[in-house]
Amino acid sequence: MDKLAYLVDALTPMNLLLALVGVVAGIVIGAMPGLSATMAVAVLVPFTFTMDPASGLIVLGAIYTGAIYGGSYSAILVNTPGTPSAIATTFDGFPMAKRGDGALAVSLATLASVTGGLVGALMLMFLAPPLAQVALAFGPPEYFWLAVFGLTLISALSVGNLLKGMIGACLGLLLSMVGIAVIGADVRFTMGSQVLLGGINIVAGLIGLYCIPVLIDLVATRDPHLRVSSESGGFRLKEAFAITMTEKFNLVRSSLIGTIVGILPGAGGSVASLVSYSEARRSSKHPERYGTGEPGGIIATEAANNATVGGGFIPTLVLGIPGTPPDAVILGALLVQGIRIGPTLFTTQGSIVYTFIFGLIIGTLIMLPVGLLIGRYAYKSIVSIPKSALVPTIAFMTVVGSFAIHNNLNDVAVMLGLGIVGWLLNRNGYAPSPIVLGLVLGQIAEQGFVQSYLIGNAQGNVLGMFFGRPISMAIVAFAALTLFYPLIAAAIGARRARKSPTDITVESRDGRP
Amino acid sequence: MAALRKPHDVPGTALAVLFVALGIVLIIGTGRMSPLGSVFPITVSVAMIVFSLALVLRNVVLGMRAARPAASEPDAAPSETGHESTPRRLLFLLAMIAWIVLIPILGFFVSSLAAYFAIMLVATHDRTPLREGAILVLIGFAILTAFYLVMAKVLLIPMPTGLFF
Numbered sequence: 001m002d003k004l005a006y007l008v009d010a011l012t013p014m015n016l017l018l019a020l021v022g023v024v025a026g027i028v029i030g031a032m033p034g035l036s037a038t039m040a041v042a043v044l045v046p047f048t049f050t051m052d053p054a055s056g057l058i059v060l061g062a063i064y065t066g067a068i069y070g071g072s073y074s075a076i077l078v079n080t081p082g083t084p085s086a087i088a089t090t091f092d093g094f095p096m097a098k099r100g101d102g103a104l105a106v107s108l109a110t111l112a113s114v115t116g117g118l119v120g121a122l123m124l125m126f127l128a129p130p131l132a133q134v135a136l137a138f139g140p141p142e143y144f145w146l147a148v149f150g151l152t153l154i155s156a157l158s159v160g161n162l163l164k165g166m167i168g169a170c171l172g173l174l175l176s177m178v179g180i181a182v183i184g185a186d187v188r189f190t191m192g193s194q195v196l197l198g199g200i201n202i203v204a205g206l207i208g209l210y211c212i213p214v215l216i217d218l219v220a221t222r223d224p225h226l227r228v229s230s231e232s233g234g235f236r237l238k239e240a241f242a243i244t245m246t247e248k249f250n251l252v253r254s255s256l257i258g259t260i261v262g263i264l265p266g267a268g269g270s271v272a273s274l275v276s277y278s279e280a281r282r283s284s285k286h287p288e289r290y291g292t293g294e295p296g297g298i299i300a301t302e303a304a305n306n307a308t309v310g311g312g313f314i315p316t317l318v319l320g321i322p323g324t325p326p327d328a329v330i331l332g333a334l335l336v337q338g339i340r341i342g343p344t345l346f347t348t349q350g351s352i353v354y355t356f357i358f359g360l361i362i363g364t365l366i367m368l369p370v371g372l373l374i375g376r377y378a379y380k381s382i383v384s385i386p387k388s389a390l391v392p393t394i395a396f397m398t399v400v401g402s403f404a405i406h407n408n409l410n411d412v413a414v415m416l417g418l419g420i421v422g423w424l425l426n427r428n429g430y431a432p433s434p435i436v437l438g439l440v441l442g443q444i445a446e447q448g449f450v451q452s453y454l455i456g457n458a459q460g461n462v463l464g465m466f467f468g469r470p471i472s473m474a475i476v477a478f479a480a481l482t483l484f485y486p487l488i489a490a491a492i493g494a495r496r497a498r499k500s501p502t503d504i505t506v507e508s509r510d511g512r513p
Numbered sequence: 514m515a516a517l518r519k520p521h522d523v524p525g526t527a528l529a530v531l532f533v534a535l536g537i538v539l540i541i542g543t544g545r546m547s548p549l550g551s552v553f554p555i556t557v558s559v560a561m562i563v564f565s566l567a568l569v570l571r572n573v574v575l576g577m578r579a580a581r582p583a584a585s586e587p588d589a590a591p592s593e594t595g596h597e598s599t600p601r602r603l604l605f606l607l608a609m610i611a612w613i614v615l616i617p618i619l620g621f622f623v624s625s626l627a628a629y630f631a632i633m634l635v636a637t638h639d640r641t642p643l644r645e646g647a648i649l650v651l652i653g654f655a656i657l658t659a660f661y662l663v664m665a666k667v668l669l670i671p672m673p674t675g676l677f678f
Contacts, residue, residue: 043668163568164525167532170561174539177554186550189542212609219605220597222638389649391605391636392629393656399612399625400660407670412613420606428524446553454549 003125006354010362015058015355018051019363022059023370026066027073031378033080033207033401037067038325045333053337053352058359060333064326065117065309065363068269069371072109072302077102077226077382078394080211084202085269085305087436088153088277090210092290092297097226099293102383106375107240108295109302110368112251115244116303117364119255120262120310124317125357129343131311132318134263140455141466143264144448145475147441150274152482153281154434165434168425172438173445175200175418182443183450195410204402204415205439209432211398212419218391225390226383235372243295250280250296251303258304262311268324269305270440276304282482310360317345317353521576529565529572536562604635616673622661623677629653 009015022044029040040063048056071082076093089109096105123131138146154165178189179199190196218225244251254276261272280300281290290297312323313330320341322328334341339349346353382390402415422432456465467473481488536558543551543558612628619627633653641649664670672678 163564163571166564167529167561167568170557170564171532173557174554174561177557181546181550184547184550186546188546188550188554189539216602216605217597219601219632219636220599222596386645386649388633388637388641389652392632392653395605395609395612395632396625396629396657396660399609400664403621404664404668404670409613409616409673412616416609416613425528428528429522430525430528449553450549453552 003354006351007358009054009351009355010058010358015055015359016362016366018055018059019062019359020366020370022062023066023363023366024374026063026068027070027367027371027374029063030067030070031073031082033074033082033203033211033397035401035404036083036203036325037064037071037085038329039404040064040067041326041329045329048333049336053334053339054355054359056333056337057330057352057356058363060330061309061313061356061360062363062366064330065306065360066367067326068305068309069110069113069117069302069367071305072113072298073106073375073378076105076109076298077379078211079214080394080398081206083269084206084440085273085308086301087206087270087433087440088273088301089298091277091301091433092292092294095291095293096295096298097379100226101236101293102226102379103376104236104240104243104295105298106379107235107237107372108243108298110371110375111240111244112254112299112302113306113371114364114368115251116255116258116306117309117367118361119252119303120259120307121357121360121364122310123259123307124310124313124360125354128314128318128346131259131263131314132343134260135265135315135319135321135323137471138264139469140448140451141469141472142448142475143444144452144466145472145479146261146264146271146275147445147448149278149475149479149482150271150441151437151445152479153274153278153437161429164430168430168432168434169438172435172440173442174438175205175435176439176442177446182447183454195413198406200414200418200439201402201405201411202440203405204411205418206436207398207402208415208418209422209436211394212416213423213426213432215391215395215398216419216423218387224383225387235376237372244299247296247299250283251299253283254280254300254303255307258307259311259314261304262308262323263314265315265321265323268312269308271444272304272308272311273301274437274441276300278482279478306364313357313360317341318343521572526569526572529568532565533562533569536565601635605632608632608635616675618675620675620677621672622657624675625657625661626654629657 025044026037026040029035030037041060044063045060048059051059068083068085071086072089072093074080074082075086075089076097079090079094081087081090093105093109096102151169154162154169174189176199178196180186180197181188187197257276257279258269258272261275262269277290277297277300280296281287284290284294284296286294308324312327315321315323316327316331318341320331322331331341339345339352385393398415398419399412402411403409405411422435425435426432452465453462456462459465461468467476539558540555543554546554608628608631611631612624615624615627618624630650630653633649661672665672
């Protein structure tokens with residue numbers, strides 16, 4: 001019951017106003033490709049130093065959760081994830097918007113984000129100390145297998161031509177190796193240029209591979225960017241709510257995956273959303289619909305990426321290890337405020353921590369009306385703006401967004417270069433998503449692999465390092481299940497068909513042409 | 514040899530051959546790296562070569578089969594519809610490249626202004642009434658100014674300057 005006293009502390013008009021302002025600022029910044037949640041939090045941290053610790057933390061938490069959610073707008077409306085966490089939102093969000101269901105997609109993303117955010121925050125409140133141990137149980141082999149699990153999504157993203165998907169993923173993995181190696185510090189594939197020493201930035205790659213091809217095709221035709229659904233207007237909230245209820249298991253599962261992956265330092269929202277998308281597709285009755293505008297895909301990714309907010313705070317507050325990059329910035333703000341991080345934080349400075357967690361919950365709840373309103377406005381704007389203004393505005397966003405990553409024009413050039421390559425490849429059947437998947441997961445996979453190999457080698461048991469740990473094996477089992485599920489399902493279907501002579505039609509979903 | 518007259522997915526196959534060559538070049542490039550730094554690039558390059566060769570082989574086999582009946586091509590490249598304009602695409606890319614090149618020369622705001630309106634022209638397919646055109650120009654100017662001010666004055670991002678700002 002003492003926790004309720006902290007709720008009253010969090011509910012002051014000032015804190016509510018700060019949460020509202022934080023959520024709006026976060027959504028707007030997160031919606032712009034290139035301006036990430038980390039940047040939003042980092043830029044606004046100094047403003048919180050003059051506030052009392054709880055209020056300052058509430059603003060930062062609200063900005064963070066708003067920015068992660070805001071990334072879904074540009075993913076749905078212009079096929080460009082506003083933040084890397086929203087990569088998988090483009091898979092089904094943009095196809096939905098293209099066919100006129102943009103408002104529904106935004107409403108679904110809002111409902112899923114709010115639910116995911118709440119699950120993450122509640123887990124933070126009630127289960128933080130025991131869950132923090134999960135972060136310690138994950139070593140390099142688990143990170144490696146987690147990245148491999150994410151890569152199994154290629155089989156889902158390359159329906160029609162798995163080989164091209166695999167080639168694209170290899171290309172993405174190779175792109176992730178450009179620059180100085182994470183282990184060993186070798187200079188790789190820079191072609192002697194200093195420009196590429198820092199590697200290919202993931203956000204610049206995302207903007208280029210997803211957004212530039214859309215713009216190239218937009219200027220070429222007279223057709224409008226998005227179709228407008230004729231039969232229904234408004235938020236389509238009732239419809240979104242009904243769909244969310246039918247996908248409630250997916251919603252809860254994705255929120256839990258998001259929280260758990262959020263706890264793992266360095267994994268972040270992009271891995272969480274890819275893993276939960278993969279799981280949602282595998283367990284769906286209609287996996288073939290994923291990638292063509294299936295609401296379940298949006299629900300899975302948006303619930304997972306917002307759940308990483310609460311999940312990421314668990315190791316940050318309990319162990320002092322930031323779960324995600326914005327957590328690292330917030331950790332700095334906590335230290336400036338004189339808060340001593342550690343397992344005793346919840347007892348010694350409980351008032352600040354619980355007020356902050358309630359603030360996070362309030363911020364997430366505020367996101368529902370605010371998000372729907374801003375989302376509706378964003379959708380209407382994108383639909384009503386004439387193409388002659390929309391194309392240069394999005395082009396400007398791509399330039400600004402990729403420049404703002406490091407205040408460097410090289411990132412802009414890399415963005416455009418990858419965009420042109422991505423368009424050419426896409427025209428010839430090599431989809432951009434596997435390339436992006438390789439680019440995002442490459443570094444995690446390589447670091448996990450090489451570290452595991454080194455540790456295993458030192459212990460004289462390399463194979464045991466990769467295949468002898470229970471968590472690793474569980475991830476491997478899920479990855480194998482995701483990869484081979486279509487084949488297993490087809491085999492089971494074929495067996496059933498043989499048993500039942502009346503049912504001779506077996507649908508093959510193995511993606512073979 | 515009539516079968517070879519109708520190859521399957523020529524551009525996709527050509528790109529696969531290119532990926533094989535790229536993989537070989539990258540493997541050669543790993544010669545100067547430490548064993549730890551080269552293990553992952555070599556593995557992934559080999560995988561890319563294997564997948565690309567498998568794709569080439571598959572397309573050659575499919576091409577030979579397709580020569581007999583007019584078989585459907587499930588993963589053929591999306592065909593150009595009559596309404597798509599390649600010159601506009603090229604002009605758009607030209608404007609984007611010029612934009613990036615001009616930023617350090619003219620400054621961020623001025624080059625963005627020029628590129629914005631150039632791209633606006635490329636993206637305009639129909640005659641726009643004068644009034645509507647003026648409104649679009651004003652909206653564009655307002656968007657650029659607002660963003661520039663937010664980036665430079667609020668977020669304190671050092672924007673590149675050249676002859677102008």
